[in-house]
Amino acid sequence: MVPLTPDLLQAVTKPARYTGNEWNMSRKRHEDVACTFALSMPDVYEVGMSNLGLKILYEILNRREDTAAERVYAPWIDMEAEMRKRRLPLFSLETRTPIREFDFLGFSLQYEMIYTNVLNMLDLAEIPAYAVERDEDAPFVVGGGPCVYNVEPVADFFDLFVIGEGEEVLGELVAAFVRWKNEGRPKGRAGFLRRAAGISGVYVPSFYTPRYIDGDFAGMEPLGEDVPTVVYKRVVRDMDEAETMENPVVPYIGIVHDRIMLELFRGCSRGCRFCQAGMAYRPVRERSTKRLRALAREMADATGYDEMSLTSLSSADYSCLDGLVDNLMEDFAEDKVSFSLPSLRIDSFSIGLADRMQQVRKSGLTFAPEAGTQRMRDVINKGVTEEDLMNAVSAAFRKGWKSVKLYFMLGLPTETDEDIIGVARLAKKVVDRYQEITGKRGAKVTISVSCFVPKAFTPFQWSAQNTLEEFERKQRLLKENIHDRSIQFNYHDARVSRLEGVLARGDRRLSTVIYEAWKRGARFDGWTDQFHEEYWLGAFEALGVDRAYYNERERRRDEAFPWEHTSPGVSRAFLRTEWDRAVKGELTPDCRRGRCTGCAVCPTIGARVIDGGART
Amino acid sequence: MSGGTPKTVGGYCRARITKDEALRYISHLDYASLMQRAIRRAKLPAAYSEGFNPHMKLSFASALSVGVTSEAEYMDLELAEVLPEQEIADRLHPVLPDGVRLIGLKVLDDKPKALMALVDEAKYEVTVPLCGSFDGVQAALASFNAAKECVYIRKTPKKTREIEIRQYMHGDVCAKEEQGGLLRMTMAIRITPGGSVKPQEVLALLCERYALPVQPDCASVHRLALFGGGKALLSECAGEVRT
Numbered sequence A: 001m002v003p004l005t006p007d008l009l010q011a012v013t014k015p016a017r018y019t020g021n022e023w024n025m026s027r028k029r030h031e032d033v034a035c036t037f038a039l040s041m042p043d044v045y046e047v048g049m050s051n052l053g054l055k056i057l058y059e060i061l062n063r064r065e066d067t068a069a070e071r072v073y074a075p076w077i078d079m080e081a082e083m084r085k086r087r088l089p090l091f092s093l094e095t096r097t098p099i100r101e102f103d104f105l106g107f108s109l110q111y112e113m114i115y116t117n118v119l120n121m122l123d124l125a126e127i128p129a130y131a132v133e134r135d136e137d138a139p140f141v142v143g144g145g146p147c148v149y150n151v152e153p154v155a156d157f158f159d160l161f162v163i164g165e166g167e168e169v170l171g172e173l174v175a176a177f178v179r180w181k182n183e184g185r186p187k188g189r190a191g192f193l194r195r196a197a198g199i200s201g202v203y204v205p206s207f208y209t210p211r212y213i214d215g216d217f218a219g220m221e222p223l224g225e226d227v228p229t230v231v232y233k234r235v236v237r238d239m240d241e242a243e244t245m246e247n248p249v250v251p252y253i254g255i256v257h258d259r260i261m262l263e264l265f266r267g268c269s270r271g272c273r274f275c276q277a278g279m280a281y282r283p284v285r286e287r288s289t290k291r292l293r294a295l296a297r298e299m300a301d302a303t304g305y306d307e308m309s310l311t312s313l314s315s316a317d318y319s320c321l322d323g324l325v326d327n328l329m330e331d332f333a334e335d336k337v338s339f340s341l342p343s344l345r346i347d348s349f350s351i352g353l354a355d356r357m358q359q360v361r362k363s364g365l366t367f368a369p370e371a372g373t374q375r376m377r378d379v380i381n382k383g384v385t386e387e388d389l390m391n392a393v394s395a396a397f398r399k400g401w402k403s404v405k406l407y408f409m410l411g412l413p414t415e416t417d418e419d420i421i422g423v424a425r426l427a428k429k430v431v432d433r434y435q436e437i438t439g440k441r442g443a444k445v446t447i448s449v450s451c452f453v454p455k456a457f458t459p460f461q462w463s464a465q466n467t468l469e470e471f472e473r474k475q476r477l478l479k480e481n482i483h484d485r486s487i488q489f490n491y492h493d494a495r496v497s498r499l500e501g502v503l504a505r506g507d508r509r510l511s512t513v514i515y516e517a518w519k520r521g522a523r524f525d526g527w528t529d530q531f532h533e534e535y536w537l538g539a540f541e542a543l544g545v546d547r548a549y550y551n552e553r554e555r556r557r558d559e560a561f562p563w564e565h566t567s568p569g570v571s572r573a574f575l576r577t578e579w580d581r582a583v584k585g586e587l588t589p590d591c592r593r594g595r596c597t598g599c600a601v602c603p604t605i606g607a608r609v610i611d612g613g614a615r616t
Numbered sequence B: 001m002s003g004g005t006p007k008t009v010g011g012y013c014r015a016r017i018t019k020d021e022a023l024r025y026i027s028h029l030d031y032a033s034l035m036q037r038a039i040r041r042a043k044l045p046a047a048y049s050e051g052f053n054p055h056m057k058l059s060f061a062s063a064l065s066v067g068v069t070s071e072a073e074y075m076d077l078e079l080a081e082v083l084p085e086q087e088i089a090d091r092l093h094p095v096l097p098d099g100v101r102l103i104g105l106k107v108l109d110d111k112p113k114a115l116m117a118l119v120d121e122a123k124y125e126v127t128v129p130l131c132g133s134f135d136g137v138q139a140a141l142a143s144f145n146a147a148k149e150c151v152y153i154r155k156t157p158k159k160t161r162e163i164e165i166r167q168y169m170h171g172d173v174c175a176k177e178e179q180g181g182l183l184r185m186t187m188a189i190r191i192t193p194g195g196s197v198k199p200q201e202v203l204a205l206l207c208e209r210y211a212l213p214v215q216p217d218c219a220s221v222h223r224l225a226l227f228g229g230g231k232a233l234l235s236e237c238a239g240e241v242r243t
């Protein structure tokens, strides 16, 4: 057990990040189980504890009698310094066991800018960064989460990846491990990895070699006949049947999402062309209202939380949301539980719901029109018109909301200055609408503008990213066009998005760059106050890697991509057609309640759309 | 807190609970919300305020600073429905997280005076590694205890303030030598409308000004009791539930 003395805990901010013991935590004696699994998100406790996927896996694994799952998050800068000074290894929250003593160490990879934290945590755990350097006793380092849809830049650091939803795969992986262990670990580490590679949804990067022709990626070579050329994602086919979270851990300190997360459905097929989640998590699979009510009750009783968020990629699309909200409000009338929707669809239906749920007025409402002109919104297949937005904000202002937050992106394919000025115009119209409706000024409109990052497995995967100069010019242009004091303009650091752009479509050759950046001091790159571009620039330069090759170039139509062997099942042909339609500004409808639009996910992975609206 | 809400048919109960080692580093605010969740898990019929964001009518005596443990945390809970003491205790018991124990509980007949306003004294135990002789300790304490006035400089990120500490000390700071090179001190501190002093501040001052031979960084501070008008806040309760 790693000792945490009072003087150590008093030396760091928020010591409760490291002391565990929370309500519903599971603690087992390691002698009593056959497999120990450390689950991690390589970010600070408050962020890691808010991740739904890990919460689910934690419970499912701990329901197994033969397995102990524990948690570990990235120590904050101050704790890292103390741990290094005192030579304390990275430890789990439940039993304070050194992480290197676990059988598995699983990382949920939510965004590229967290990669250096993985290396830092491995280092603190005294586990070699590169998988090839790990000895027989080291844990198997497992990766999962959205980044697996282009995982090559970090492939060398992991023993294996789970592609897609982990609920079922993880159990199969553990079972395979226990069998291998009981048989006396035949053929050692490599022997287990061979077996793991046979599980559908498991990608073992060391069994594949990338091929390059003239410096360009040309394909992935599977080593051995028993490894698949393409590893397709796994999904839960029936959300009602699937095992899930019922007794989430209740933290002692405030976390980012400090409430019950009730997951209404998986997937979203609205088909926004910039959105990786929309392509990667298909098809839509809803939970029945009956199951949701039962889960809501279970979790409320088990946690004592008085807040519940109805989460999904676009919760307002749930087929019987009206009825569900009525039911839940009735079920919990005595319990003083409040409900909220994490994102609102741009229509008055959503406002009506938010109003009924008495969503807090002060914090305002958030909408994501994503682009400032109709032309641009058609390119990205955001099926929203200016009228929709005006109707939605009008309804909100009438119901008493004063502040509205609008999300936009800069640097989308085919974007012109007109589209950028359109963002300012739209915001101004929203401000004016407030005055028309209420007869007074005082609206607060925040526009939050991010820099577009082309992502793998989206129709924009061929697209070039804007240069730093272009992004900064566009940010200035937008700023100059905002004249109203009621509009607040927030924008992202383009340097971070540009780096994200490199990693999001990078290949295996980038692993040395990531390693070098970490060596130079990079960590918590996703945290504005911790990001130091110079570590990264230095690393690219030292290794002679050209960043622009990865993010500034429009890719050839027939170019081989280093991410296509870990696939969500969406076909390249579909994405290509969508790219062509985007350029022409043609819309593609949602397949959820309409016809299949041929993305190929359902037949490829053997799943189907489950939606209450379509079923009846 | 509840303003002009009319008297309902509900009741009030006061509980004495602990904040043990497991919760030492939790802030008062987090401790309060952790208790609210426990009360909800217990399915006690807590009373809530009216309005858009109803709040549980739960109040605490005196905020404990981060890093301090306690066996004397008091909370008053307003209930929408009267329940017997034993039942409240029985329901709370299994849903308390590690680090909270229920020591006593009493149903009150009338709306009590706010706990905050009742409390006027806290007793602490400070355990700290000794790095000198016990004689040195006695000398330091003797001169501190005899001092008429003693000014401590309180520095916060925002401002620096001078406070006179002796006015807040009730009786002498006492000390006992313990096994393992530890010193165990007890001190009673007054809590007044005008302010108070923290036991850690008293310790810091004893070290700086009176050369108390201990390692203040490694001190653990524990609240033993809270008093109002010289009485423990649950002491006069009949039928106190011991769990």
Ligand code: SF4
Pocket (backbone or CB within 6 Å): A269, A282, A283, A284, A591, A592, A595, A596, A597, A598, A599, A600, A601, A602, A603, A609
């Ligand atoms: S295969 Fe068809 S029905 Fe299934 S997600 Fe794709 S477009 Fe929708």
